[in-house]
Amino acid sequence: MSEAFEIMKWPLVACLLLPGILVYFGLHIVKREIIFVDLALAQVAAFGICVAILLGHDSHDWQTTAWSGALTFVGAALLALTRPSGKRIPQEALIGIVYVVAAAASFLLLSRSPEGNEELRRTLVGEVLLVRPGEVLRTFALFVAVGAVHLVFRRQFVLLSFDPERGRSQGLRLWWWDFLFYVLFGVVVTSFVRMGGVLLVFSYLIIPAVCANLLATTLRLQLAVGWAIATLASIGGLYGSYRLDLPTGAAIVCALGVTLLLTGLWKGARHIAGQ
Amino acid sequence: MTRQSLSLLCFFVVACQQACAADKLTVVATTADFGAIARDIGGDRVQVSVLAQPGEDAHFVTPKPSYIAKLAKADVLIEGGAELEIGWLPPLLDGARNPKLAAGQPCHVSCAEGLALLEVPTTLDRAKGDIHAMGNPHFMTDPLNARHAAERICAAFAAADPPNAAGYRERLNAFTNRLDAKLIAWQKQLEPFRGRRLVAFHNSWPYFAARFGLKIHIFLEPKPGIPPSPAHLADVVAAMKAEDITVVIVEPHQNRKTGEMVAAKTGARLLDFTQYPGGVKGTEAGYIELLDYLVNTLAEALAKSGTSKEERP
Numbered sequence: 001m002s003e004a005f006e007i008m009k010w011p012l013v014a015c016l017l018l019p020g021i022l023v024y025f026g027l028h029i030v031k032r033e034i035i036f037v038d039l040a041l042a043q044v045a046a047f048g049i050c051v052a053i054l055l056g057h058d059s060h061d062w063q064t065t066a067w068s069g070a071l072t073f074v075g076a077a078l079l080a081l082t083r084p085s086g087k088r089i090p091q092e093a094l095i096g097i098v099y100v101v102a103a104a105a106s107f108l109l110l111s112r113s114p115e116g117n118e119e120l121r122r123t124l125v126g127e128v129l130l131v132r133p134g135e136v137l138r139t140f141a142l143f144v145a146v147g148a149v150h151l152v153f154r155r156q157f158v159l160l161s162f163d164p165e166r167g168r169s170q171g172l173r174l175w176w177w178d179f180l181f182y183v184l185f186g187v188v189v190t191s192f193v194r195m196g197g198v199l200l201v202f203s204y205l206i207i208p209a210v211c212a213n214l215l216a217t218t219l220r221l222q223l224a225v226g227w228a229i230a231t232l233a234s235i236g237g238l239y240g241s242y243r244l245d246l247p248t249g250a251a252i253v254c255a256l257g258v259t260l261l262l263t264g265l266w267k268g269a270r271h272i273a274g275q
Numbered sequence: 276m277t278r279q280s281l282s283l284l285c286f287f288v289v290a291c292q293q294a295c296a297a298d299k300l301t302v303v304a305t306t307a308d309f310g311a312i313a314r315d316i317g318g319d320r321v322q323v324s325v326l327a328q329p330g331e332d333a334h335f336v337t338p339k340p341s342y343i344a345k346l347a348k349a350d351v352l353i354e355g356g357a358e359l360e361i362g363w364l365p366p367l368l369d370g371a372r373n374p375k376l377a378a379g380q381p382c383h384v385s386c387a388e389g390l391a392l393l394e395v396p397t398t399l400d401r402a403k404g405d406i407h408a409m410g411n412p413h414f415m416t417d418p419l420n421a422r423h424a425a426e427r428i429c430a431a432f433a434a435a436d437p438p439n440a441a442g443y444r445e446r447l448n449a450f451t452n453r454l455d456a457k458l459i460a461w462q463k464q465l466e467p468f469r470g471r472r473l474v475a476f477h478n479s480w481p482y483f484a485a486r487f488g489l490k491i492h493i494f495l496e497p498k499p500g501i502p503p504s505p506a507h508l509a510d511v512v513a514a515m516k517a518e519d520i521t522v523v524i525v526e527p528h529q530n531r532k533t534g535e536m537v538a539a540k541t542g543a544r545l546l547d548f549t550q551y552p553g554g555v556k557g558t559e560a561g562y563i564e565l566l567d568y569l570v571n572t573l574a575e576a577l578a579k580s581g582t583s584k585e586e587r588p
Contacts, residue, residue: 007343007370111502118335118362129338130366245341 004242011128011248014136015234018192019204021143023226024150025185026209027219028161034091037079038189038205040099041182042198044075045190046123047102050109053119059194060135068190075102076182080175126197129241129248139191146184157181158219200249204230207256211263233259300436303349305360306333307551308415309386311561312425313353315450317432320439321351326367329553330527334500336363346371350435353428356385357392359412381434386424390414393481416550416569417482418458421562422451457563461570462487468577472520474511474537476529479550483569493520495533503533515541521580522573524548527555544576 005012029038048068049059057063075098082094106123110116150157159167160177168174192201208226216222236259237252244251300321304310310325317323324345327336333355346352346367354360368376376383392410414420429447433440469488473480476495484491493514497507514520515537524546525534531545538545548569549555558565 003344003347004340006347007340111504113501116500116502121337127338127366129340129343130370242340245339247337247339 004239008238008242010131010133010136012235012238013133014128014131014139014195015238015252016231017136017140018143018195019208019230019234020227021147021188022192022201022204023208023212023230024147024223025188026205026207027212027222027226028157028181029205030209030213031161034095035206036092036095036099037182038185039198039202040095040102041072041075041079041186041189042193042201043099043102043106045069045072045186045193046198047071047106047109048190049123049194050106050113050119054109054113059119059122065190065194068194069187072186072190073183076186077179080179080182122197123193124197124199125247125249126193126195126200127249128196128200128252131195135195139195142191143188146188149180149184153177153180162219197249199253203253203256207233207260211260214263214267229259229263230256300350300432301348302351302353302432303345304353305336305355305364307553308421308562308565309353309355309424309428311552311565312421312450313351313428313432315561316425316429316443316446318442318446320436320442321432327551329549329551332528333359333550334362336360338363338367342367343370346376347373349373349376351382351384351431352376353384353386353424353431355387355412355415357387357409357412357414358407359387382431384427384431386420386427387412387414388427390420390423393485394478411478411481413479413550414482415562416480417486418454418461418566419486420482422454425450425454454563457566461566464570464574465489465577468574471522471577472518474515474520474523474543475548476525476534479526480524480548487570491524493518495523495525495529495537503530508533508537511537512540515543522546522576524573526550544580546572546576548572 025038029035045068048071049064051071052061052064052067053059055063055067057067078098079091079095082091107120110120113119156167156172156177159170159172160174160181164174167177189201192204196204208230209222211229212222212226216225233256234252237255238248240246240255241248241251299319300317302313302317302321302323304313304323304325306327307325307329310323313321313323326342326345327333331337352368354364374380387409392412392414394407395410396408415424425447429443432443436443465487470490472490472492473484474493474495475491478491478494478496478499480491483489493511495503495508495511497504515523520541521543523534523538523543525531526549527547531547534545537543547555549558549565551558552561552565553559554565555568558568
């Protein structure tokens with residue numbers, strides 16, 4: 001057991017500290033019904049990494065972060081500008097397009113780069129197993145800062161996602177808050193994609209939030225449930241990855257999937273029992 | 276039997292297994308070719324495990340927790356070096372924190388050390404593709420380089436386990452004698468085909484080609500590590516027709532369909548090659564058996580496909 005801990009220590013620290021803010025963002029995203037926005041932004045971030053790699057930077061260089069961040073910023077602005085006013089074109093369509101085009105563009109770029117296939121796989125499933133301690137702590141500090149902004153402006157952000165009409169009537173400048181929301185979200189997604197890959201980011205955002213919506217109604221309670229579920233699934237996934245010797249990121253994604261299945265079954269059973 | 280006595284028995288069995296295992300050298304090899312030679316030299320004195328699957332690309336290995344565990348417990352690590360494993364081994368070693376395997380330690384064997392590698396670039400330019408600063412790292416396809424690797428592995432075993440050093444040297448001699456005899460036979464077998472040209476997917480065969488007097492200079496990849504593009508494949512097909520090349524070799528981790536397409540367009544034969552014992556069926560037994568397979572299949576394909584257009588029916 002001590003050996004397991006020794007090997008999985010930093011992945012465990014990363015998976016306990018970092019998903020906290022992802023779960024919180026996930027609740028916003030699920031409420032706004034823009035589920036694939038994170039997949040799109042994560043892919044745009046990954047596209048930025050690909051651009052940097054093609055320019056000859058290493059995936060750990062600051063230039064890579066800059067490229068990734070700048071492109072995510074552009075993506076965020078695009079998404080904020082297109083907050084649906086009419087219903088003629090659902091925003092989901094645009095989000096899907098951003099995802100697919102960013103993915104295809106990454107593919108094109110990496111076909112010109114040696115180790116392209118390897119990088120493509122890395123942007124998808126990441127390398128949580130090999131996280132560096134410094135990387136985890138830096139990312140955590142960043143997430144704390146983003147969390148602080150959200151804490152300070154929680155009234156605005158909550159109104160924005162959960163009751164935009166009332167926000168508008170109170171004179172909230174929706175466009176500006178939307179943009180800030182997406183930028184902060186982009187920062188979080190960008191830094192986590194480099195560690196965990198697109199699949200893991202999506203899973204940490206959406207799965208705990210969906211479970212929380214199944215089990216709780218108030219935002220506070222949903223956050224608590226989401227965090228508990230993310231923690232459980234992280235530990236389960238890491239343990240499974242160690243015991244069965246599986247790639248770590250994909251194991252956590254599957255563990256999160258299993259948690260959702262169990263939550264659904266439990267909810268269903270309670271529903272039947274209630275009748 | 277009571278539960279207590281049963282668990283006591285289990286405890287003794289496990290304890291004995293651990294004691295016996297501790298007696299042996301724990302060896303980790305990055306790829307199956309080094310693993311096979313380590314088994315040949317270590318015999319029953321060593322416990323060898325291999326990280327990369329034989330069908331996997333040794334440049335890119337998906338890290339798994341067990342790799343770190345194995346490295347943490349290993350007495351000896353055998354790697355190819357020359358940047359073959361640079362993308363994945365260093366972070367795993369960082370995670371394992373095994374002082375015995377630190378770079379430069381006698382128990383961290385880098386088999387390329389002491390070899391004159393081919394294709395050492397004069398300038399480093401990423402635009403040329405996946406270029407290795409130290410030269411082409413696929414040196415094990417030349418049996419003489421495998422001999423060098425075997426000597427280095429033997430030296431590391433002798434240093435890690437001095438009481439059994441004589442035994443390791445004896446087994447090294449047996450291996451090199453067998454290899455030397457085989458090399459003469461392989462050279463004789465391929466001699467009729469001296470100067471023949473082949474197409475490969477990736478530039479992993481210059482050492483093999485140099486040893487056996489072949490030319491493997493056209494690749495399905497436009498640059499090392501860059502996937503084949505339609506225009507490049509058209510050039511390859513044209514060059515194969517112009518130079519009358521009748522054999523294409525692919526490895527398990529490479530896209531066989533590309534090879535099939537080119538072979539179909541040119542009437543060439545597609546051969547399943549591998550650098551690692553176990554990468555292709557029939558090569559599992561060891562390094563010498565792997566070379567046997569490569570030489571046999573190649574000689575057969577070259578013999579069946581003629582040497583020039585006039586000789587073909």
